[in-house]
Amino acid sequence: MEFPDLPVRPVLGEVTSALTGHGTAVLVAPPGTGKTTLVPLALAEAGLRVVVAEPRRLATRAAAGRMAELLGERVGQRVGYSVRGERKRGPDTVVEVVTSGLLVRRLQADPELSGVDVVVLDECHERHLDADLLLALLLDAREGLRPDLKVLATSATVAAERVADLLGGAPVLHARARTHPVRVEHVPPQRGERTESAVARATRAALSEQDGDVLVFLPGAGEIRRVAGHLADLSDVDVLPLHGRLAHSQQDTALRAGTRRRVVLATAVAESSLTVPGVRAVVDSGLARVSRTDVRRGLSGLATVRVSAAVAEQRAGRAGRQGPGVVYRCWPEHEHSTLPDYPEPEIRTAELTRLALELACWGTPDGSALSWWDVPPSGALSAGREVLRGLGALDGSGSVTERGRRMAGFGLHPRLARALLDGADSAGSEVAAEVVALLDNDNLTTEVDVTTALSRLRSGGPGAQRWREEARRLAAQVPDAPRGDGDEALVVALAQPERLARRRGEDSATYLMASGTAVELRSGSALRGSEWLAVAVADRAPGRSAGVIRLAAPADEELARRAAPALLSEEDEISWADGDVRAVRVRRLGAIPLATRPLRDPDPEQVRRALLEGLRAEALEPLRWNDDARRLRQRLAFLHRAIGDPWPATDDESLLEAADRWLEPELSQARRRADLRLAAGEALRRLVPWSEVGRLDELAPDRIAVPSGAQIRVDYSAEQPALPVKLQEVFGWQRAPRIADGRVPVVLHLLSPAGRPAAVTGDLESFWRSGYPQVRAELRGRYPKHPWPEDPTGATPTRGTNRRR
The missing domain is CATH 3.40.50.300 (P-loop containing nucleotide triphosphate hydrolases)
Incomplete structure (x- = not known):
């Protein structure tokens, strides 16, 4: 030819x-x-x-x-x-x-x-x-x-x-392309302007400034619908969508030159492998839709990302096929240099369950026998194999089962293949096929409720023909299945059992999925009254902890139990909660609690761990800390700082680590918070070695005798021990006392006759010489009834006034 x-x-x-x-x-x-x-x-x-x-x-x-x-x-x-x-x-x-x-x-x-x-x-x-x-x-x-x-x-x-x-x-x-020059214009969104609005504005500029058709690149069908809405008033231009979910006739229309000017709103399908005739201008949103997996939250799907520089160049090239053209890029010019060079390979970011099944069918479950452009990430591949084992597609050794080969033959994601296979038995072949066809093409609908979406497709709504053909194909692959009960939610749950979800409160729009991830319904959703949901599609915006439910079916606990028996568990949970030990037996579906009953005889070791957890959470406050106990803790802490071993540390973490030594036997016998109300001071003394018990009062005395004869309590609450004492009571002292075998001087907080601070010193000799004269000058007029001798080192100490000495 x-x-x-x-x-x-x-x-x-x-x-x-x-x-x-x-x-x-x-x-x-x-x-x-x-x-x-x-x-x-x-x-x-x-x-x-x-x-x-x-x-x-x-x-x-x-x-x-x-x-x-x-x-x-x-x-x-x-x-x-x-x-x-x-x-x-x-x-x-x-x-x-x-x-x-x-x-x-x-x-x-x-x-x-x-x-x-x-x-x-x-x-x-x-x-x-x-x-x-x-x-x-x-x-x-x-x-x-x-x-x-x-x-x-x-x-x-x-x-x-x-x-x-x-x-x-x-x-x-x-092969070298014969291309024409393409001028680049940057039309970034204005302040507060949505991408779709900026794209529509750039499209209008292209129509007014250029000849020929305009090819607009957008990330997905939703954005295409919204931009088409912005351009609905263009009476002399055909606005045509182009994406993979359209009916064949609509796709063919977008790929044929027309008699009028056209604006073709396309996804990435038009980047390289398709030729759209008549294009002289390109409008590029700068965005693309790619597969992403949030393994930790159990959410996977499509994410909107910035295009690479290579993709942006390919898109721009579409404007220079038939003559000089223009590309309108909807991002600031200075951001272009920050684009990645090439797109991220899908194998690095996608959920790999389907790939894992194909590798098992090929006979190399881990893919190590193959030569790869990029080796599949081991973590994502292992997670995929784990899913397949749960679906019965792989045996314990990782080899594909007959069930797995049949699932692979459906041409579906293994989760959907499982839903078709088992759903046909439970809900009937026709219903299972219809639901799976919807889940595999979920962008055929904007409805959140699966039942409503199916009803519209059955009545001939948008995308109905494509959906109906796929449903017929799938139903033909499970022809021998008995007629089931027609439960659509059950089929959804069989596809994603980890996404069965229960409402968190009677009026709440937040649900907890069996995977442990929180998801929310949009306000006004018809599903908000449902206690249970079988979630088909959910995604999460960056920076948000909870996902958003995009497609789901109302369910109940019985259905959840039928769809996910492998997720049912019953275990004893003994922990510290709401200020006390909580000992219960909980039946769960994944992370969702179903029923709870108290444990009469909880495991003592688990109770002990829960009590320690409570002591840690509440900084040891559940114990009975009176003033004497707190002072003992402070005195021991001082000796640990001043001397070290064998004197114990008494900060929270150290006391918790040493709980076996000072809280036994009370801790082993306790069953709840009230049982911990032991005298903490008595327990603390167990930390002091027997050989040192008698020296505690010697090294860190509770009180110190001052020259007036009074026994003054030492304050150990600060880093340095302090003795708050009236100035007149220490007349005659030449030096401040020292404790901890003479290692540490006690800081004297010298008080006025009214008990107010007058001076602080650890060097009493220096204070008498240089500080006391100033204090004497300031206070003797205010307190004339109290002695203020010129030489305090030789004066008689007193607790009273001059008359009472």
């Missing part, structure tokens, strides 16, 4: 020669060069049977349609395609376009890929999980069963060296 004059045409012969000579090759060619359509046709013309693996369903159908059009044929003749639930091919088909995930399934069933000469991995730079797995399996198949199988990897970026190495040092070929 005569190939169109596209940029890839000059290298078609080189591609065929490289594959014939080396068996593998890498072709780097920007979007729009014809690599997706011309290369497979050229290989077929050379007598090779070709399978093209595309990352998306939409691109799969579009590529097959374009190739068939070039041949002047209908799809299904020499060019066909296969996606999950749909196949168009015939006996004359020599080029078949399939999704990467479907080719993985085909390879699992037939590792030799009988009847295939070449596999083309299109757009491998996008690093989708299925594509990375497919590459690893193909390399393994080539090494063993099919060394003659040829593999061509195509990429729209120059990051081809790594895949060339994986393909055994494959030759790298380049």
Whole structure:
């Protein structure tokens, strides 16, 4: 055939020669060069049977349609395609376009890929999980069963060296695109403006300033709907959505040039593997939707992230295909340099349960026998295998079971496969298939209530045709299941038993999931009266501890028990709660308490640990701390600081660590807080070694005799021991007393006759000489009845006035 004059045409012969000579090759060619359509046709013309693996369903159908059009044929003749639930091919088909995930399934069933000469991995730079797995399996198949199988990897970026190495040092070929200059305009959101509003504003600017159609990149279908709403008043322009969940007819409309100007609102499907004709301006939101897993909270799904610099460049290039163009970037110019270079490979961030099942089916559960572009993270892969064991898809050794192979054959995430398989038995094949089809395409609805969403789909609402076709396909895979009770919530719960949730309070909108994560219903939700929910979809905004419920079905405790028997447990819980020991037997569903009853004879050791927990939580206050006990604790603490061993530390942590020594036998016999009301002072004395008991009062005396004859109590509450005493009572002392075997001077807090502070000193000799004259001058006029001798060292100490001496 005569190939169109596209940029890839000059290298078609080189591609065929490289594959014939080396068996593998890498072709780097920007979007729009014809690599997706011309290369497979050229290989077929050379007598090779070709399978093209595309990352998306939409691109799969579009590529097959374009190739068939070039041949002047209908799809299904020499060019066909296969996606999950749909196949168009015939006996004359020599080029078949399939999704990467479907080719993985085909390879699992037939590792030799009988009847295939070449596999083309299109757009491998996008690093989708299925594509990375497919590459690893193909390399393994080539090494063993099919060394003659040829593999061509195509990429729209120059990051081809790594895949060339994986393909055994494959030759790298380049096709240069004939592009026109693209001017960059930055149109960031204004203060307080939402992204969708900024995108709509930039789109209006593109329509007024440029000729041709406008291609707008948005992260998802929800944003597409909202931007379309902002542009609803454009009467002379066709505003068309383009994303993977649309009906085929709507997708085809967006991919065909029209008679009027068009604004095509697209997700990432239009970045590289699809050509949207007529585009002269691109509006880029700068956002993309990617898989993310919050392992700690048990939430996984899609997150909105900033695009990489490589993706932004690809998007911009769409404006320069047919002439000079403009890209309007909806972020500040200074932020562009902070974008990551390339997208994060999905294998590093996604939940890997499905990958784990495919690896087990291949015979290498941990994937270690395969060559990877990026090795799957061991933690995420182990978590996936644990889920599969719980679903019965893997046995104890990690090998796939017959049930697991059947689940893998459904082409669903293993959780949904389990819901289809077991839900058909419990709720009936039809209901199970309908629910699973909805859960697998949850963006078909904006409803939060599963029952309402299904009702609208059954009555022919948006997306109904696609949903109905998928439900029929799934129902056909469990045809022998008996008719069940039709419980939709049960099917949801079978898919995500860890997301069964119970309301936290009678009027609360917050629910606790069995996984232990809190989730909330939006205000006004019709589900807010439900005690139990089977949560299908929930996500969490950054910075928030609780997730938000996006799709759920009302449930009850009986249903929860039926759906998640493996999560049921009963255990004794003995802990410190609400200021006392709580000893109960709790029946739970995961983290959700179902029933509680008191324990009559709790385990003594657990009670002891709970009491210690309470003492720690309340800083030992449950004990009976009278003034004498507190002073003893202070005196012991002083000796520990001044002398050290064998005098014990008496801070909270040290006392708790030494509880076995000073709180026994009381602690071992106590059962509740009231039993700890022992005299703490008596217990503390157990920490003092027997050999030192008699020296306590000598080293850290409770009271010290002063010259007046009074016994004054020493204050040990501060770092330095202090003696608060009236100044007249220490007349005659030459030096302040020292304690702790003379190591530490006692600080004298000298008081006026009224008991108010007059001076503080640890050096009494210096005070008499230089400080006392000033104090005497200030106070003797105020207290004339008390003695104020000029030489206090020779004066008679007194507690009273001059008359009472």
